[in-house]
Amino acid sequence: MLAAPDGRVVATTDFLIEGRHFRRDWSSGADAGHKAAARSLADLAAMGADPTGLLLALAAPPDLPVTWAASLARGLAAEAARAGAAVIGGDTARADMVLLAVTGLGDLAGRDPVLRSGAKPGDVVAVAGPLGHAAAGLALLTAGVRGDPLIGEHLRPMPPYGAGPEAAALGATAMIDVSDGLLADLGHIARASGVLVDLDPDRLRPGEELIAAAATPVSGRTRGPQAPVPPASPARQALAWVLAGGEDHSLAATFPAGTRLPARWRIIGAVKEGTAKARTADARAGRPENGDVVVGGQPWEQPPGWDHFAAGTPSG
Amino acid sequence: MLAAPDGRVVATTDFLIEGRHFRRDWSSGADAGHKAAARSLADLAAMGADPTGLLLALAAPPDLPVTWAASLARGLAAEAARAGAAVIGGDTARADMVLLAVTGLGDLAGRDPVLRSGAKPGDVVAVAGPLGHAAAGLALLTAGVRGDPLIGEHLRPMPPYGAGPEAAALGATAMIDVSDGLLADLGHIARASGVLVDLDPDRLRPGEELIAAAATPVSGRTRGPQAPVPPASPARQALAWVLAGGEDHSLAATFPAGTRLPARWRIIGAVKEGTAKARTADARAGRPENGDVVVGGQPWEQPPGWDHFAAGTPSG
Numbered sequence A, B: 001m002l003a004a005p006d007g008r009v010v011a012t013t014d015f016l017i018e019g020r021h022f023r024r025d026w027s028s029g030a031d032a033g034h035k036a037a038a039r040s041l042a043d044l045a046a047m048g049a050d051p052t053g054l055l056l057a058l059a060a061p062p063d064l065p066v067t068w069a070a071s072l073a074r075g076l077a078a079e080a081a082r083a084g085a086a087v088i089g090g091d092t093a094r095a096d097m098v099l100l101a102v103t104g105l106g107d108l109a110g111r112d113p114v115l116r117s118g119a120k121p122g123d124v125v126a127v128a129g130p131l132g133h134a135a136a137g138l139a140l141l142t143a144g145v146r147g148d149p150l151i152g153e154h155l156r157p158m159p160p161y162g163a164g165p166e167a168a169a170l171g172a173t174a175m176i177d178v179s180d181g182l183l184a185d186l187g188h189i190a191r192a193s194g195v196l197v198d199l200d201p202d203r204l205r206p207g208e209e210l211i212a213a214a215a216t217p218v219s220g221r222t223r224g225p226q227a228p229v230p231p232a233s234p235a236r237q238a239l240a241w242v243l244a245g246g247e248d249h250s251l252a253a254t255f256p257a258g259t260r261l262p263a264r265w266r267i268i269g270a271v272k273e274g275t276a277k278a279r280t281a282d283a284r285a286g287r288p289e290n291g292d293v294v295v296g297g298q299p300w301e302q303p304p305g306w307d308h309f310a311a312g313t314p315s316g
Helices: A029-045 A066-082 A133-142 A149-155 A163-169 A182-193 A208-214 A234-244 B029-045 B066-082 B133-142 B149-155 B163-169 B182-193 B208-214 B234-244
Strands: A008-017 A050-060 A086-094 A099-107 A124-128 A174-177 A196-199 A251-255 A265-272 A293-295 B008-017 B050-060 B086-094 B099-107 B124-128 B174-177 B196-199 B251-255 B265-272 B293-295
Touching: A008 A029, A008 B050, A008 B099, A029 A050, A029 A066, A029 A099, A029 A149, A029 A163, A029 A174, A050 A066, A050 B008, A050 B099, A066 A086, A099 B008, A099 B050, A099 B099, A133 A149, A133 A208, A133 A234, A149 A208, A163 A174, A163 A251, A174 A182, A182 A196, A182 A234, A182 A251, A182 A293, A208 A234, A251 A265, B008 B029, B029 B050, B029 B066, B029 B099, B029 B149, B029 B163, B029 B174, B050 B066, B066 B086, B133 B149, B133 B208, B133 B234, B149 B208, B163 B174, B163 B251, B174 B182, B182 B196, B182 B234, B182 B251, B182 B293, B208 B234, B251 B265
Parallel strands: A008 B086, A050 A086, A086 B008, A196 A293, B050 B086, B196 B293
Antiparallel strands: A008 A099, A050 A099, A124 A251, A124 A265, A174 A251, A196 A265, B008 B099, B050 B099, B124 B251, B124 B265, B174 B251, B196 B265
């Protein structure tokens, strides 16, 4: 039983699956529990809710070490506690793989829920939390690097949960957590709101740590069939992580122009009327495209060699 | 977003797994969705809550027919609607098997939640809904029978959801839904409450339909390695289904003596002080035993041949 003082409850369910969202040779049980909690809690925060409770359904092979499962439960509970939530239930079952389904519950504390559909032309687009760090960390792991702080950000994303209710209180018109990548997730807002999101490339310059990670040599064993494609320049690869990397679980929101934003919210673009006029080469080729989000007024195209790091590894 | 007018929310998460809780050659998608909903909704009702919402996490192989998944969603939504709840969210993922994790949310409407720990000596034990029907239906399916109404009760259990809040309003001291079997589930209440539950065998006599099902010849192919054990008599097998069969998701509760119970609540026993003095042969042999529940003052022992129907098939 969980308090729901608002008289309404918001709820979300997400899978976390071995081999896709985590690898047991890279993630400890606590890492996987932390990440499962973060995915769910960030989704609640992005509605403007205060996370209150988590439920964990854990399916695992019979040979999963009990210490790993116990470590997972501790990681989940610790990250829930960081967001102010409690683990209030769960179930376990046998399966051929480790699979978690996490349900998160949150309280709106009298605020309206922030939806994806409320962005209006004239709004600013702002983000709280890092962009591209989890993708860079995954690329480093895949390249055989160990110990880089970016890897820690991949294994244990640290969403700024409090920024969600804060944005709701400030009048955010739409909000989402960056799980699939900034362009993809802002695309959900753009389509739901019927607007164009124009990102300012000058405000999205990758930091030195991302450019350094992008300059890391890729060991031969991680090159996939597409290895002949020359990799992008480090700056371009790093920008690709910022724009298209997922799993940071930072919060992206739109606010009425002139809203005084706390320092952790960085303005990165503007909401405009209309939809992207040009379609990207990806869209013409039938590949996923970024919807109604442009960068400096132009559709963004993935650099050649994009994702050459990550072939065959977990992805957002 | 879901209304939580009480200001508290109760929540529960359960797996439903292909090969253990259902088989796709026996259950349609709608059957599986119905059963997944019933498991979760009955658990909420057993707390005395009005079910309000369900979230479905569905993992499935890529070759799962989309019509099966759509049928599952319809079955889930239809059974949720029967209980007064809405499907409010979900997630999907790929896996090697069909696996559902269902989270149910409920509202207490101002009542105290009914726990497992409140049974007191002197209380009566009562049940609402059928006992042993789902187990008999599974046995018939396994024996190759098709079309028997008991099979329908296995594929689509119909928990008496309204009986849960009704029992709470009547002052039920403890309650549980019968998912693992009457003895096992009342054992949870007995242990949590520190009491002895004594069931009255005269009030648990199996109906004719169960005895007829128990007399159904078992085809050779379903006999497992233990086939040489002679099967129990039909009456004894049917009583075993009543006492130990799971998945009916009927509600079992304890009430203060003298509580005027509506007709759907049948008194089946009494709560007494102490714990079962004798341990069963199963317990002495290290096998699971039934805790502090006795039948006519005596520990109940599974008949020889118990479960001979069900070897290698889904079980509760």
